[in-house]
Structures are given as C-alpha cells and as structure tokens.
Amino acid sequence: MTNAMSTGAFVRKTLSIAFDPAVVFFCALIAFPLTFGLSLSGSLQWLVIAVFLIVYSTSAIMKFATQVTRALALGQTVPSAQNAVFDYFRMSWAFAPWLSLSMLAALGAVVGLKLGDTALIVYAALVLPLVPAIIAVVSVNCQPLSMLRLPELLKVIAIMGVDYLKLLACWALIALVELVQPFLPVSMPLLVHAFVFLLQMMLLFVAAGVLLFQHRVALDIPVEREEKHIRQQWQRDAAVLSERRSVLGRAYVFFSRGNAPSGLECLRDYLREHDDDDSWQWFLDEMRGWEQRNPHLMLARNYFSHLVANDDRAGAAQLLLTCMSIDKDFAPHPHDRGYARRLLDGHAFAPLAEHWR
Secondary structure, three states: OOOOOOHHHHHHHHHHHHOOHHHHHHHHHHHHHHHHHHHHOOOHHHHHHHHHHHHHHHHHHHHHHHHHHHHHHHOOOOOOOHHHHHOOOOOHHHHHHHHHHHHHHHHHHHHHHHHOHHHHHHHHHHHHHHHHHHHHHHHHHOOHHHHHOHHHHHHHHHHHOHHHHHHHHHHHHHHHHHHHHHHOOOOOOHHHHHHHHHHHHHHHHHHHHHHHHHOOOOOOOOOOOOOHHHHHHHHHHHHHHHHHHHHHHHHHHHHHOOOHHHHHHHHHHHHHHOOOHHHHHHHHHHHOOOOOOHHHHHHHHHHHHHHHHOOOHHHHHHHHHHHHHHOOOOOOOHHHHHHHHHHHOOOOOHHHHOOOO
C-alpha cells in the first residue's frame, strides 16, 4: 500500500493548483451568475432564471473541477478553464460528479420534507463523510450512479487511509465557512460568499486528484504520465532488461549448438559486471523455461558459489533444494560441497549428498 502523502507536500501541491491565478479568475467569473441566481431565488417571478443561473454556475465549476481532478489522477496536464464555459456541452462526462452531488442534495431535501429534521440530520451524518470519496470515484470513472456503490467508496477510503482525513478536512472547511458566515459581525457580501464557496469546491476537487495520484497503484488507476523520477527509473529498467535479453540470446545460441562452456561464459561475463542477486535470479528465472534443464542447473551451480561466498545460508539452501528437486544428481562445485552438506544436514536430500565425489 502506498505511503501517506506528507501534509506539507499535500498542501503545497493542492494550493499551487487550486489557487493558480487562472483558476481563481475562473471562480471569480462563475461567482457572478451564481450570485445573481441566488439573489433572484427568493422571487417566484424570477425563479426559472434563478434556477438556470444556479444550475449553470455550479455545473460549470464542477465540470472544470472534474477535468482537473481526473487529469491529476491520470498524470495528465491540468486543463485550462475556458472549455468549461465556452464549450459548455463538450466533454459531457465531466458533469458526472455534479449529477451525483445534485442527486444526493435532492434526496436530502426529500428526506427532510417527508421525514423531518431528525431524519435529515441522520442522512447528512451518513452521507457527508462519503462526499470526498464520491468525488474521487466519479471523477475517474465518470459514472454518476457509482455513488451508490458503497463497497467501492469504502475501498477508496480504506486505501487512502490517513490521507482521506485530508480530504475530509477540506470538506469540513467548506461546511465551517457556511456555518460561521451568518454569525460574523459583518456578513460577507453575497458575491464574495459565492466566490469563496466556488474556490473551496475547487480546493476539494484538486485535493481529491492529488491524493488519487498518490495512491494510483493501489487504486489501479490507469496513469498516462508518471512523475519524472519514476519515468527515469522505467527508462533505466528498460535499458537493463534490453541488455539482459541480448546477453541471454547470445548465450542461448551457444547452448543450443552444444557449446555449453561458451554459453555459460557469456552469462558469467555479464554477471561479473553486475554481481547482484537480482541479475542472477533474472537469468535463472528465464532459463528455467528452456527445453533443456542443464543450462539452468549449470548457472545455478555458479550462483550457489556466489551465495556461499556471501554466506547467504537461507538463499543457498533454497537454491540447493530447488535444484535437487529438479535433478536428484545435481551437485555443487567441489569446493562448495562441504557447505552444501551442512545445509542439508537432517533433510531428506542429505543421503544424496553422500554420492558427491
């Protein structure tokens, strides 16, 4: 499981994206139609226009926020905000979290109206802690009804572990501002209130994207572009793998033509330069699938000498038993046989070692 992201790294990464000047400007722009919609919502005469403005502004901000969250989770470049406004109906998949949260809000309203305030409080207590997980899941799979898949949501929460508390903290910040605002000595102007709310929503979505990427492996997210140091490690690993395959291919030619000493020497030349357990084990694993077993056992005999030289008793014992299971007549090099006999002391294969000469 991926380690939790340090609080410092999380805060720096989240704030650098959520408070980017372009994002802040976008939130300020969307705050205007939201403010007008909220101002008009108290009048039946303007109710239709008010609903339109509220729906447009909240869906536009969440559409952009979803694009940002998904881009962060997949390791893509963070998109610009203009498409969320000027190409509103493009990329309709990005409306998925907005639809999910709207359905949750509508269901909460029905619960409050039909069952009363107590039921609404219980509903809120059960649902609100899941909202960050819903945002995270729906932003990636773009399926609004996945908010109903409780096991999937709980799995995300369990994998994120302590990091999920960071998302809850962002979510709690929004609730705190909404609860405290009416009690301030001087209430915030509605425009400022709307702007702060939208900026906080962006913060929550961005935080979800940052932590999704942090736990991308455990969450099995199909990342398209990894971090630089990981890409560099992939390149190094690919170069090592290519070199090993080339060496193994040359050795195979010698072995297949009956020239075992040259094939073995080809492998040993590489292993003298890369004298580590991973290199030895890679060649042994690859050669285990060959038609002939002798090349694998010949290299294993040399690897056994390597383990004896490093006094790796556990590794040497495991290798010895594996080779003797493949071939009862397997024997280490003469200078390693005393060490091998001591390893086999008391084992069922011990009598076989008596035949070594």
